[in-house]
Structure formats: C-alpha cells, structure tokens
Amino acid sequence: MIRSLGVLREVLRGRRIPLWVEVVENRKDVPQRVVQLAREWGAKRIYANMEYEVDEARRDVRMLEEGMKRGVGVEVVHDTCVVPPGRCVTKATGKMFAVYSPWYKAYLQALSQDPALLTLRPPPAANPESTLTTRAALFTSALPSLPPGKTLTAEETLTLHELYPAGSQAAAAQLASFLTQKGRQYAADRNTPSISGTSGLSPHFSAGTLSARTAVFHARAANSGKLSGGQSGLDMWISEVAWRDFYRHVLAAFPHVCMHKPFKPSFASILWLAPSSPLHSTRFSAWKAGRTGFPLVDAAMRQLAKEKFMPNRLRMVVASFLCKDLHIDWRLGEQYFAEQLVDGDFASNNGGWGFASSAGVDPQPYFRVFNPTAQGLTWDADGAYVRTWVEELRDYRGDVWKITEQERRCYGYPREIVEHAVQRRVAIEMYKRGIERGKGVV
Numbered sequence: 001m002i003r004s005l006g007v008l009r010e011v012l013r014g015r016r017i018p019l020w021v022e023v024v025e026n027r028k029d030v031p032q033r034v035v036q037l038a039r040e041w042g043a044k045r046i047y048a049n050m051e052y053e054v055d056e057a058r059r060d061v062r063m064l065e066e067g068m069k070r071g072v073g074v075e076v077v078h079d080t081c082v083v084p085p086g087r088c089v090t091k092a093t094g095k096m097f098a099v100y101s102p103w104y105k106a107y108l109q110a111l112s113q114d115p116a117l118l119t120l121r122p123p124p125a126a127n128p129e130s131t132l133t134t135r136a137a138l139f140t141s142a143l144p145s146l147p148p149g150k151t152l153t154a155e156e157t158l159t160l161h162e163l164y165p166a167g168s169q170a171a172a173a174q175l176a177s178f179l180t181q182k183g184r185q186y187a188a189d190r191n192t193p194s195i196s197g198t199s200g201l202s203p204h205f206s207a208g209t210l211s212a213r214t215a216v217f218h219a220r221a222a223n224s225g226k227l228s229g230g231q232s233g234l235d236m237w238i239s240e241v242a243w244r245d246f247y248r249h250v251l252a253a254f255p256h257v258c259m260h261k262p263f264k265p266s267f268a269s270i271l272w273l274a275p276s277s278p279l280h281s282t283r284f285s286a287w288k289a290g291r292t293g294f295p296l297v298d299a300a301m302r303q304l305a306k307e308k309f310m311p312n313r314l315r316m317v318v319a320s321f322l323c324k325d326l327h328i329d330w331r332l333g334e335q336y337f338a339e340q341l342v343d344g345d346f347a348s349n350n351g352g353w354g355f356a357s358s359a360g361v362d363p364q365p366y367f368r369v370f371n372p373t374a375q376g377l378t379w380d381a382d383g384a385y386v387r388t389w390v391e392e393l394r395d396y397r398g399d400v401w402k403i404t405e406q407e408r409r410c411y412g413y414p415r416e417i418v419e420h421a422v423q424r425r426v427a428i429e430m431y432k433r434g435i436e437r438g439k440g441v442v
C-alpha cells in the first residue's frame with residue numbers, strides 16, 4: 001500500500017495534483033485534522049470512500065459533524081463496492097440476505113436496472129503548470145514508513161517487490177492479461193494450486209489500486225457484454241468478484257461481525273481449546289509454522305509465510321483445519337491471516353473465516369469437515385504444490401498422500417499432529433454442545 005502511494009504520488013504529480021499523506025497517531029483526532037487541513041488549503045469539500053467497519057464508520061460520521069461545524073462539506077461515497085450496501089435486499093423483508101445465491105441474483109438485477117453502477121469515471125483533470133509553484137508546499141509530503149513491528153527484511157522486501165508490482169497501471173495490465181489469457185479456463189483451474197489459474201488481483205483490490213467496478217466492467221466486455229450467461233470461466237470470475245461486495249454488504253448490515261462476534265449468536269458458546277493450555281500453543285505454533293504433518297496444510301501455511309498469499313481453496317482448508325481439527329478459536333486464525341496476508345481485507349477475511357468455521361453467513365454446515373488429505377488428493381494429486389512449498393518432501397518420489405511414518409522420519413517431515421478422523425468427531429460434538437448451550441442467546 002505504501003509503495004502504491006508512491007506510484008500514485010508520481011502519477012498525480014504528472015497532473016500537478018498533490019498527494020498529501022498524513023499520519024495521525026490517535027484515531028479520534030482524524031476527523032478534526034482532516035477538516036483543519038481542508039480549511040488551511042481553502043478546500044470547500046471533502047470526498048471519501050466509505051469504510052464499513054464500525055470504528056471507521058463512526059470516524060466518518062464525526063468528520064461530517066466536524067465539517068458542518070466548520071463550513072466544509074463532507075461527502076462519503078460507496079465506491080469500494082460495485083453495488084452500494086442496502087440495494088440488494090429480500091423482497092419479503094427488505095433486509096440484507098444471509099445467503100449468497102439470492103443476494104447475487106439481486107446484485108445482477110441492480111446492475112441491469114442501474115447502468116450507472118458500471119460506468120467508469122474519467123481520471124481527474126490536470127491542474128495548471130503554475131500549481132507546482134503556487135502550491136509548492138503541498139508537493140513536499142513524505143510517505144510514511146512501515147509501522148513499528150511491521151518492518152521487513154531485505155529478502156522479504158525483494159520477494160514482495162517482485163511478486164506484487166505496485167500501482168494502478170500494474171493492476172490494469174494484470175487484469176487485461178488475466179481476462180485475455182487465464183479467464184476462460186478459470187472455472188476449471190481456479191482450485192488447482194499448482195496451476196495458479198486465478199487472477200492474483202486481490203492485493204490490488206485491497207490496496208485500492210483496482211476497483212471492483214473497473215474489474216467487472218472489463219470482465220463484462222471480455223464476456224461479450226454479459227455478466228452471466230456468457231463464457232463459463234468469465235461468468236464465474238464475475239460472480240467471485242461479487243463475493244467481495246457480498247461480504248461488505250454483510251458488514252454494513254450486521255456490524256456485530258466486526259466486534260469479535262460470530263454472525264450467529266449461538267456459536268458464541270462453543271468451548272474452544274483454552275488459549276492458556278500447552279496443547280493450544282503447540283498446535284497453534286505448528287499450524288502457523290506449517291509443521292502439522294498434513295502436507296496440504298503445511299504447504300499452504302508456508303506459502304503464506306513466504307509470499308503473504310494463499311489460494312482460496314487452501315484458505316478454506318487451513319481455516320477448517322484450525323477450528324475443526326485443532327479446535328482453536330477461528331478468531332485467532334482470522335487475526336493471523338489479517339497480519340500476514342498481502343490482500344488482507346476485513347470483510348472478506350471475516351467472511352472466509354465465518355464460512356470455514358461455520359460461524360458466519362452462508363457457512364459450511366458445522367458437521368461438514370474438510371479432510372485435508374482428501375482435499376490434497378483432489379486438488380494436488382501429483383503433489384506438485386506440496387513439493388514446491390514443503391522443502392523436506394521436495395526430493396521424495398513416492399505418493400505424498402500415502403507417505404508412511406518411516407518415510408516421514410527419513411525425510412525429516414513431522415508426524416501428523418492429530419488424527420483427523422478422531423478430531424472430526426470431537427469437533428462435531430464440541431459444536432453441537434456449544435450451539436445447544438448458546439440457544440436463546442441474542
């Protein structure tokens with residue numbers, strides 16, 4: 001995000017538009033500071049994109065109040081979504097859906113009824129050359145450094161630079177290349193981790209260098225002008241991008257999901273493994289380090305540690321594994337993902353963990369437990385993905401899904417930390433009892 005700000009600053013400078021970056025230590029001071037700057041610069045109006053998390057929404061309401069007091073207009077728009085929250089609601093109740101499929105129908109309907117939702121805006125017009133001298137001070141803003149505790153080693157910096165080119169031009173090029181090359185095969189390839197058949201655009205969506213509107217606009221053009229009923233790969237990709245809107249709509253309609261609470265209140269009574277127990281720390285550390293002895297889980301967690309990215313199918317597998325095989329509270333996994341992921345996004349991350357832990361909207365039923373070995377056999381049958389990420393097994397020529405205890409010892413690869421069949425039964429019982437206990441909780 002910081003690198004993208006650097007690119008944006010240069011692009012805007014080319015149009016004689018300054019980019020001012022301000023770091024405000026205390027969240028509560030943000031509204032006052034922004035309005036104060038607007039007044040200093042003689043700006044009449046502030047435009048901002050809506051953020052749906054409760055603290056951020058509250059901040060923007062305060063900015064509106066502050067602006068009213070001090071004669072500066074404040075306009076907050078829904079531009080991180082294609083369709084603004086509140087527009088896709090059930091006919092019967094007028095409320096937000098808690099299931100994706102009917103919501104997606106309403107989303108497509110909203111887009112066909114209101115073509116303006118998929119109209120791209122032109123870039124801002126350039127300022128006159130003289131702005132560089134009359135407003136010289138505004139062009140001196142420095143970019144912030146990495147926050148404390150988030151610094152990167154030289155090797156990490158290099159890896160991230162290579163993997164994730166910054167800025168909206170890089171995003172546009174990646175989108176065009178995906179739509180013309182991999183897009184048509186997306187439905188068939190998206191779940192196979194060794195192929196990388198997905199767009200890899202999530203870091204751009206999350207950094208704000210690609211808007212969902214732009215992505216859907218171009219995908220529709222590549223799909224013969226259709227959002228659905230066109231080519232299967234592109235139809236599916238458009239519907240996947242919509243999941244991002246869906247989880248934002250969920251956050252806007254059910255703000256309790258960003259207050260550390262499950263979507264379904266009864267799920268709050270599940271008794272997870274106690275964080276103070278030694279078993280908790282052994283299991284959580286093994287999961288984070290990719291040393292659980294389950295090859296697919298370990299490969300995915302090691303990719304996350306190195307590349308700060310993980311394919312969607314594997315996010316579901318490792319999330320399910322944490323809650324339903326290791327019995328660790330999904331919120332700890334959610335937090336770890338948020339700290340690690342290059343595409344970290346509250347609504348999508350919370351939605352994904354809600355799905356896998358069964359505590360969210362439109363979830364996997366609690367009694368459905370991913371079998372990490374069966375998932376590996378289905379999506380990485382030849383073990384190519386596992387060999388890429390699990391160093392110990394790189395030279396192992398056997399079937400990674402049938403590796404024996406003796407072979408594990410020989411290659412220095414850990415034993416399975418738990419027995420899946422047993423933990424699955426324990427998890428179902430743990431969920432059943434917790435939900436029963438939580439009934440009536442509102």
Ligand SMILES: Cc1cc2nc3c(=O)[nH]c(=O)nc-3n(C[C@H](O)[C@H](O)[C@H](O)COP(=O)(O)OP(=O)(O)OC[C@H]3O[C@@H](n4cnc5c(N)ncnc54)[C@H](O)[C@@H]3O)c2cc1C
Nearest residue numbers: 198199200201202240241244312315344345348349352353
């Ligand atoms: C436990 C878990 C945590 C997740 N955390 C995040 C997160 O922090 N940030 C994030 O952007 N996505 C998250 N996802 C969703 C999904 O895994 C990523 O968006 C996807 O893997 C990004 O890769 P891509 O850009 O190649 O996706 P593609 O398959 O090319 O999809 C295109 C875009 O559609 C959107 N999208 C696709 N699938 C989903 C989905 N299930 N939910 C929401 N949006 C989706 C993303 O914006 C993605 O970039 C999470 C999923 C799970 C199961």
